[in-house]
Amino acid sequence: MIIDCHGHYTTAPKQLEAWRKAQIAALSNPASGPAKSSLQMSDDEIRESLEKAQLKFQRERGTDVTIFSPRASAMAHHIGDAQTSLVWSQICNELIHRVCSLYPENFIGVCQLPQSPGVPPENCIAELERCVNEFGFVGCNLNPDPSGGHWTSPPLTAKYWYPLYEKMCELEVPAMVHVSSSCNENFHATGAHYINADTTAFMQCIQSDVFKDFPTLKLIIPHGGGAVPFHWGRYRGLAQDMGRPPLTTLMNNIFFDTCVYHLPGIELLLKVVPLDSIMFASEMVGAVKGIDPETGNYYDDTKRYLDALPLTAEQRHKLFEGNALKVYPRLKKQLVRQGAVKTAGTP
Amino acid sequence: MIIDCHGHYTTAPKQLEAWRKAQIAALSNPASGPAKSSLQMSDDEIRESLEKAQLKFQRERGTDVTIFSPRASAMAHHIGDAQTSLVWSQICNELIHRVCSLYPENFIGVCQLPQSPGVPPENCIAELERCVNEFGFVGCNLNPDPSGGHWTSPPLTAKYWYPLYEKMCELEVPAMVHVSSSCNENFHATGAHYINADTTAFMQCIQSDVFKDFPTLKLIIPHGGGAVPFHWGRYRGLAQDMGRPPLTTLMNNIFFDTCVYHLPGIELLLKVVPLDSIMFASEMVGAVKGIDPETGNYYDDTKRYLDALPLTAEQRHKLFEGNALKVYPRLKKQLVRQGAVKTAGTP
Numbered sequence: 001m002i003i004d005c006h007g008h009y010t011t012a013p014k015q016l017e018a019w020r021k022a023q024i025a026a027l028s029n030p031a032s033g034p035a036k037s038s039l040q041m042s043d044d045e046i047r048e049s050l051e052k053a054q055l056k057f058q059r060e061r062g063t064d065v066t067i068f069s070p071r072a073s074a075m076a077h078h079i080g081d082a083q084t085s086l087v088w089s090q091i092c093n094e095l096i097h098r099v100c101s102l103y104p105e106n107f108i109g110v111c112q113l114p115q116s117p118g119v120p121p122e123n124c125i126a127e128l129e130r131c132v133n134e135f136g137f138v139g140c141n142l143n144p145d146p147s148g149g150h151w152t153s154p155p156l157t158a159k160y161w162y163p164l165y166e167k168m169c170e171l172e173v174p175a176m177v178h179v180s181s182s183c184n185e186n187f188h189a190t191g192a193h194y195i196n197a198d199t200t201a202f203m204q205c206i207q208s209d210v211f212k213d214f215p216t217l218k219l220i221i222p223h224g225g226g227a228v229p230f231h232w233g234r235y236r237g238l239a240q241d242m243g244r245p246p247l248t249t250l251m252n253n254i255f256f257d258t259c260v261y262h263l264p265g266i267e268l269l270l271k272v273v274p275l276d277s278i279m280f281a282s283e284m285v286g287a288v289k290g291i292d293p294e295t296g297n298y299y300d301d302t303k304r305y306l307d308a309l310p311l312t313a314e315q316r317h318k319l320f321e322g323n324a325l326k327v328y329p330r331l332k333k334q335l336v337r338q339g340a341v342k343t344a345g346t347p
Numbered sequence: 348m349i350i351d352c353h354g355h356y357t358t359a360p361k362q363l364e365a366w367r368k369a370q371i372a373a374l375s376n377p378a379s380g381p382a383k384s385s386l387q388m389s390d391d392e393i394r395e396s397l398e399k400a401q402l403k404f405q406r407e408r409g410t411d412v413t414i415f416s417p418r419a420s421a422m423a424h425h426i427g428d429a430q431t432s433l434v435w436s437q438i439c440n441e442l443i444h445r446v447c448s449l450y451p452e453n454f455i456g457v458c459q460l461p462q463s464p465g466v467p468p469e470n471c472i473a474e475l476e477r478c479v480n481e482f483g484f485v486g487c488n489l490n491p492d493p494s495g496g497h498w499t500s501p502p503l504t505a506k507y508w509y510p511l512y513e514k515m516c517e518l519e520v521p522a523m524v525h526v527s528s529s530c531n532e533n534f535h536a537t538g539a540h541y542i543n544a545d546t547t548a549f550m551q552c553i554q555s556d557v558f559k560d561f562p563t564l565k566l567i568i569p570h571g572g573g574a575v576p577f578h579w580g581r582y583r584g585l586a587q588d589m590g591r592p593p594l595t596t597l598m599n600n601i602f603f604d605t606c607v608y609h610l611p612g613i614e615l616l617l618k619v620v621p622l623d624s625i626m627f628a629s630e631m632v633g634a635v636k637g638i639d640p641e642t643g644n645y646y647d648d649t650k651r652y653l654d655a656l657p658l659t660a661e662q663r664h665k666l667f668e669g670n671a672l673k674v675y676p677r678l679k680k681q682l683v684r685q686g687a688v689k690t691a692g693t694p
Contacts, residue, residue: 144533150497151533186491186498191550191585195574196543203538223581227542227574230616233609234570237635237646238538262580268615269577288584299584 001341002303003324003331004058006176006222006257006281007066007107009096011053013045016095020074023088027080039091046095046102053285058106061303063282065340067328069110069141070096073189075180077115078148082123086114089127097135104338108331109137110176113164115146117153122163132171136337138328139220140168142175144201149184149193156201156219157208165214172329174218174255177201190287198226202254206239211253218253218327222281224269225256232272248274255327257281258302258319261288266305275315279323280306348688349650350671350678351405353523353569353604353628354413354454356443358400360392363442367421370435374427386438393442393449400632405453408650410629412687414675416457416488417443420536422527424462425495429470433461436474444482451685455678456484457523460511462493464500469510479518483684485675486567487515489522491548496531496540503548503566504555512561519676521565521602524548537634545573549601553586558600565600565674569628571616572603579619595621602674604628605649605666608635613652622662626670627653 019039026033054066070092077085089112096109111131113124124140131137142164144156154160156177168175179197180189187193198221211217221228228235236247255277260266269278280303288299297304306319325332335341366386373380401413417439424432436459443456458478460471471487478484489511491503501507503524515522526544527536534540545568558564568575575582583594602624607613616625627650635646644651653666672679682688 151531153533155533184498186500186502186547186551188550188554188585191553191582192543192547195546195578196539199542199546199574200533200539203535204533206538207535224577227546227577230571230574230577230612231542231607233607233612233639233646234635235538237608237637237639238535240637240640241635260578260580261584262619264615264618265577265580268611271611272609288581288588290584290587292580292584293587299580 001065002063002280002320004063004066004281005220005279005324006259006283007054007068008071008283008286009068009099010071010285011049012071012095013041013049015039015041016091019091020088023084024079027084030083036087036091043098043102046098050099050103055103055106057284061282061301063303065105065335066107067110067138067324068096068099068107069176070112072141072178073181075112075141075143076148077143077146077180078117078183080116082114082116082119085116086127089114093127093131093135093137096137100136100338105340108334108338108340109135110139110141111137113140113142115143117147120163121161124164125167128164128167128171128173132173132330136334137173138330138334139173140175141178143179144177144197145179148180149182149187155204155208157204157210162213165210165217169214169216174220174327176220176222178222194287195223195226198223199228202226202228202235205250205254206235206244206247207242211250218255220255220257220279220327222257222259222283224258224260224265225273229256229269229272251277255279255323258306259283259300260302261299262292263305263308266302267309270309275318276323278319279327280320348412349410349667350627351410351413351629352567352626352671352674353606353630354401354415355418355630355633356415356446357418357632358396359418359442360388360396362386362388363438366438367435370431371426374431377430383434383438390445390449393445397446397450402450402453404631408648410650412452412682413454414457414485414671415443415446415454416523417459419488419525420528422459422488422490423495424490424493424527425464425530427463429461429463429466432463433474436461440474440478440482440484443484447483447685452687455681455685455687456482457486457488458484460487460489462490464494467510468508471511472514475511475514475518475520479520479677483681484520485677485681486520487522488525490526491524491544492526495527496529496534502551502555504551504557509560512557512564516561516563521567521674523567523569525569541634542570542573545570546575549573549575549582552597552601553582553591553594554589558597565602567602567604567626567674569604569606569630571605571607571612572620576603576616576619598624602626602670605653606630606647607649608646609639610652610655613649614656617656622665623670625666626674627667
């Protein structure tokens with residue numbers, strides 16, 4: 001089984017964006033905004049939005065299941081207040097639940113959290129519980145910068161976030177550390193803000209004892225870990241100079257995906273980062289949509305890069321399936337529950 | 348000749364830091380602060396600070412000349428106002444000039460700019476001219492975020508910066524894009540803020556026509572270009588999706604150094620980035636001071652990584668000397684003027 005651990009619903013029917021625009025237009029007077037129930041889309045519209053995109057690529061590329069969450073750039077936690085984010089998150093998560101119900105063999109849900117700048121993260125717990133307990137979601141996306149590029153929250157390792165981590169550990173769900181769009185003109189969203197956030201989160205973890213406080217907490221740092229593998233020596237050296245544990249210790253709780261869109265990058269990732277801490281992902285349909293003229297293939301067809309490497313069967317199994325089952329403790333049961341695999345044995 | 352294009356005076360005699368502390372202590376009443384002339388250090392103190400550090404490493408590692416600038420993390424443009432930064436920059440630059448005068452064969456100067464949050468960059472022109480015309484400096488360090496981690500300035504590609512770029516082009520000096528310390532607790536300086544700034548600056552350039560407006564403008568993005576080489580496919584794809592020119596076009600004006608502290612990272616850098624756009628550098632004594640237990644050598648002894656690669660003589664010449672002479676148009680004459688080389692021919 002090939003599990004893609006990082007996919008967003010970037011192709012949702014246009015009603016979703018229209019609803020969000022109406023919500024934003026009514027920010028000064030939310031009572032005049034659209035009701036949740038006013039968002040209407042048919043199953044066929046949802047099917048069509050996926051059949052031509054994510055499902056097509058799953059089939060073409062030979063992957064089986066995508067761990068699927070709302071569009072990251074549209075989370076935009078910096079817009080409005082906690083109530084704005086709550087309703088928007090509920091809508092987006094309910095839509096992911098519909099997707100997983102329509103295609104139970106293809107998608108497993110991960111939720112957006114109703115974060116809002118300056119609002120303590122415990123406000124996200126109810127929605128996280130709802131998504132895990134009612135919808136069968138297996139993880140959440142955690143935005144380390146709900147301000148959208150102004151970085152006004154405490155570091156991810158601060159006690160500020162601990163109530164959420166307690167709940168995540170209790171529910172046995174990991175978080176993918178994933179920012180949203182940037183309202184700071186310095187940061188292009190997918191070209192700077194995303195990658196910077198990955199790098200920033202990793203360095204915060206080097207400096208902190210958060211995983212001593214939460215030994216079972218698991219954070220997925222996407223986009224191959226940002227700049228970290230390229231600067232693996234720098235981070236090993238910084239940890240050493242600071243008297244912190246070696247990075248290999250950190251990599252029991254931190255996991256990188258393979259959203260790196262060229263073979264030399266993937267080669268480096270696998271060369272320096274422990275293989276047990278890497279999970280296959282493509283983020284399709286996502287940041288880069290084009291075809292690489294140098295290869296004739298989609299940039300984000302990351303499976304091809306892995307297929308090009310001389311990996312053992314055991315290594316391939318870990319990258320494509322085994323590590324994901326370890327990082328998402330609820331995943332195996334959910335795959336069975338959704339009928340994506342037949343028994344509770346290894347899929 | 349082996350030119351290290353990225354070194355900071357991180358080991359200055361302790362009087363420098365004491366002077367800065369006194370300046371900061373008097374911020375609320377600058378008239379009560381220390382006079383510039385109160386900073387006193389002997390030539391022997393300066394010699395001692397270098398002999399045991401940068402000069403020792405130059406000799407041990409077999410490098411010849413370092414392009415040398417004030418300590419980057421101490422620029423701290425976010426502290427005080429424009430006058431604070433001006434006096435502090437003058438002091439730091441004058442000290443670099445003393446270093447270059449004491450060791451004319453070992454150090455070539457690059458200046459700190461008196462930037463200050465919210466103050467237009469043209470306020471830096473006088474100090475830049477002084478350093479280039481009076482001290483023989485060959486470049487400057489340009490901080491894309493004088494706020495120290497809050498990113499409140501316009502992107503580097505905005506017209507806001509153009510007066511400085513005009514002067515740089517007129518003087519024929521490049522800028523190294525280099526942030527300073529971070530006063531945002533999210534960003535560790537050398538582990539996150541530096542690398543994020545590199546990545547951010549590159550993406551800003553992808554989005555912009557700044558090099559159409561300034562065809563001879565040269566920007567050095569240090570630390571191996573931040574996350575960019577690891578995500579070279581992502582950036583090629585983003586540029587393509589956005590209808591921007593290929594990255595190779597950009598690399599006529601942007602140059603990466605080799606401050607990447609492990610062999611696999613350097614290998615990747617040289618594999619994906621055009622060799623004409625890479626310059627040898629180590630940033631010693633800098634971000635990472637320790638010895639890598641995996642190799643027994645200093646992490647920042649980057650020359651070893653290059654020496655380990657199967658490079659042709661022409662490639663080595665470009666990396667260690669030729670590209671630097673191209674990027675710093677004033678360098679060749681300055682090397683002769685300082686007696687680091689005997690004639691105006693290729694050193």
